[in-house]
Amino acid sequence: MTDSTAQCKTGLLGCLGLNWFFRLLSSSIGQKFVMGLTGLLLCGFLVAHLAGNLLLFVGAKAFNEYAHALHSQWELLAVAEFGLVILFLAHVYLAVSTTIGNYRARRDFYVLKQSKVPGRIIGANSWMFASGSVVLGFVILHLIDLRLGLRSSLHYLPETDLEAPFKNTLAALSDPISRVVYFVGVIILGVHLSHGFSSAFQSLGLNHPKYTPLIKIIGKIFGVIIAVGFASIVVFVPGMWR
Amino acid sequence: MNHAASKNLNLTLKIWRQAGPKQPGGLKTYQVSGISTDMSFLEMLDVLNQQLITSGEEPVAFDHDCREGICGTCGVVINGQAHGPDSGTTTCQLHMRRFKDGDTIVIEPWLAKAFPIVRDLIVDRSAFDRIIQAGGFVSVNTGNAPEANTTLVPHHVQQEAMNAAACIGCGACVASCKNASAMLFVSAKVSHLASLPQGQAERSKRVLNMVATMDAEHFGNCTNTGECEAACPAKIKLTNIAQLNREYMKAALFSKE
Numbered sequence: 001m002t003d004s005t006a007q008c009k010t011g012l013l014g015c016l017g018l019n020w021f022f023r024l025l026s027s028s029i030g031q032k033f034v035m036g037l038t039g040l041l042l043c044g045f046l047v048a049h050l051a052g053n054l055l056l057f058v059g060a061k062a063f064n065e066y067a068h069a070l071h072s073q074w075e076l077l078a079v080a081e082f083g084l085v086i087l088f089l090a091h092v093y094l095a096v097s098t099t100i101g102n103y104r105a106r107r108d109f110y111v112l113k114q115s116k117v118p119g120r121i122i123g124a125n126s127w128m129f130a131s132g133s134v135v136l137g138f139v140i141l142h143l144i145d146l147r148l149g150l151r152s153s154l155h156y157l158p159e160t161d162l163e164a165p166f167k168n169t170l171a172a173l174s175d176p177i178s179r180v181v182y183f184v185g186v187i188i189l190g191v192h193l194s195h196g197f198s199s200a201f202q203s204l205g206l207n208h209p210k211y212t213p214l215i216k217i218i219g220k221i222f223g224v225i226i227a228v229g230f231a232s233i234v235v236f237v238p239g240m241w242r
Numbered sequence: 243m244n245h246a247a248s249k250n251l252n253l254t255l256k257i258w259r260q261a262g263p264k265q266p267g268g269l270k271t272y273q274v275s276g277i278s279t280d281m282s283f284l285e286m287l288d289v290l291n292q293q294l295i296t297s298g299e300e301p302v303a304f305d306h307d308c309r310e311g312i313c314g315t316c317g318v319v320i321n322g323q324a325h326g327p328d329s330g331t332t333t334c335q336l337h338m339r340r341f342k343d344g345d346t347i348v349i350e351p352w353l354a355k356a357f358p359i360v361r362d363l364i365v366d367r368s369a370f371d372r373i374i375q376a377g378g379f380v381s382v383n384t385g386n387a388p389e390a391n392t393t394l395v396p397h398h399v400q401q402e403a404m405n406a407a408a409c410i411g412c413g414a415c416v417a418s419c420k421n422a423s424a425m426l427f428v429s430a431k432v433s434h435l436a437s438l439p440q441g442q443a444e445r446s447k448r449v450l451n452m453v454a455t456m457d458a459e460h461f462g463n464c465t466n467t468g469e470c471e472a473a474c475p476a477k478i479k480l481t482n483i484a485q486l487n488r489e490y491m492k493a494a495l496f497s498k499e
Contacts, residue, residue: 020494023450023454023494024491024494024495027453027454027457027490027494028423028425028453028456028457028461028462028463028464029453029486029487029490029491030490030491030494031463032463032464032487033487033491098463101462101463102420102421102422102423102462102463102465104355104460104462105354105355105356105421105422105423105460105461105462105463106353106354106355106419106420106421106422106462107353107354107355107422108353108354109353110319110322110350110353111256111258111269111348111350112321112322112348112350113319113322114321114322114323115323115469115472116323116324116327116329116418116469116472116473117467117468117469117472118472126420126465126467128465195466198466199465199466202466202480202483202484202487203464203466203487204487205484205485205486205487205488205489205491206484207480207481207484207485209481212481
C-alpha cells in the first residue's frame with residue numbers, strides 16, 4: 001500500500017496531501033498567524049481608503065474623478081473587493097473562534113484580579129474582541145450606506161450621475177445616525193489598531209530587539225493617524241460643503 | 243542578627259476553600275495575628291494551618307516543595323496577582339514585609355480549565371507534564387558524558403538557551419493570562435532546545451507535537467498582553483513566544499513532519 005492510498009482514508013484533504021494545511025489552520029498558532037496576516041493586509045486597505053477619502057477635503061471634482069477612475073477599473077476592483085471580503089471574513093471568523101476557545105480555556109474568573117504589568121490599568125489588548133465588534137458594526141452600516149445603497153432615507157443619486165460619488169457620500173455623512181456610528185467606529189478602530197498592528201508582528205513571529213520597539217511606536221501612531229484621519233472627514237466634511 | 247526592623251502583623255485572610263474537584267468552592271475569611279514580617283508567605287499559611295488544626299478545622303491545602311524559589315511547586319494568586327505583588331518571585335520567596343498591619347489578603351488557586359482544582363489552593367498541573375512528554379526533551383545516547391568541547395556553542399547562544407531553560411513550570415503564565423494560555427511555558431522549552439545543537443534533530447517534530455498537545459489540553463490562545471511575562475518568576479520573555487510562532491510556522495510549512 002502506498003502512502004497516498006493510506007492518506008485517502010482520511011478524506012479529501014488527505015488525498016490531496018493537505019492534512020498538514022488543515023493541522024496548521026486548526027492550531028492555535030496557525031490561527032493567530034492568519035489573524036495577524038489578514039489584520040496587516042486590512043491595514044494596507046485602510047491606508048489606501050483614507051488617502052482616497054481625504055480628497056473629500058479637496059472638493060467634489062477631485063473626489064468624483066478619483067471615484068470614477070477607480071470604478072472604471074471594474075475588473076481589478078471586483079478582484080480587490082473579493083479579496084477584501086475574504087480577508088475580513090477570515091479575520092472576523094478567527095476572532096470569534098479564538099475568543100470562544102479562550103473563554104473556554106479561562107472558564108473561571110478570579111474574585112480579585114490585578115495586572116502585574118507595571119503601570120497598566122486598562123489596555124487596548126484586553127478589549128480586541130469588543131473593539132473589533134464595534135468596528136464590525138460600523139463597517140456593516142458603512143457598507144449598507146455607501147456600497148450597497150440600501151438606506152432609502154439617504155436619497156441616493158443614481159450611479160450613472162457624475163456627481164453621485166460625492167453627493168452620496170455627503171448624504172451618508174450628513175445623516176445623524178451614520179455620523180455618530182462612523183465617528184465612534186473610527187475612534188474605536190484606532191484603539192483596535194493601537195494594539196493590533198504591533199501584535200500582528202508578534203503573531204507572525206517577527207520580534208527583534210532592533211525593530212520591535214519601533215514597530216510598537218509605529219502601531220500607536222498608525223492607530224492615531226487612522227482614527228484622526230477618518231474622524232476629521234466625519235466631523236468637518238459635511239459642514240464644509242453644505 | 244538584627245531583628246529591629248521586624249514587627250508583627252495582624253491580617254485578614256480570604257482564602258479559596260474547596261473540598262474536592264467537583265465540590266463547590268468559595269472564599270472563607272480567617273484572622274491571623276502576630277505574623278512576623280520576616281516570615282515567608284508560606285510560613286504565614288503554616289501559622290494559619292496550625293491555628294486551624296488546633297481549633298479542629300481542616301487545614302488549607304496548598305502545594306509547596308523546595309521553598310527556595312527553584313522547584314515551581316508553590317504558586318497561588320495573591321490579591322489578584324500570580325505569586326503576589328513582587329516581580330520575578332515565587333510565592334515561597336514572597337515575604338510578609340510586603341504587607342502592612344491590618345491588610346486583607348485574598349488568596350485563590352490558579353484558575354484554568356487545563357488546571358482543575360484538586361483541593362483548596364492545589365491544582366492539577368499534569369497538563370504541563372503531558373506537553374513536555376510530547377516533545378520537551380532531546381533523545382541522546384546514554385553513557386559517559388561527551389568531551390566538553392566536542393560541541394561548541396557560542397556564549398551568547400548559551401545565555402539565550404539558559405534564559406529560556408530557567409522556566410520552572412509553575413503555571414503562573416497560565417494563571418495570569420486572561421485566556422489561560424500556556425504559550426510562555428511552551429515557548430520557553432521550544433526556544434531553549436531550538437537554540438542548542440542537541441535540540442536540532444527533533445526540532446520540527448518537537449514544536450508541532452508540543453503545540454498540538456497544548457491545544458488538546460484546552461489552553462487558550464495568545465493575545466500578546468504580556469501578563470504572563472510580568473507574572474513569570476523565572477522572567478521568561480515574550481520574545482520566546484515570537485520564536486515559538488516562527489518555529490511552528492517553519493515546521494508546519496517546510497518540514498516533512
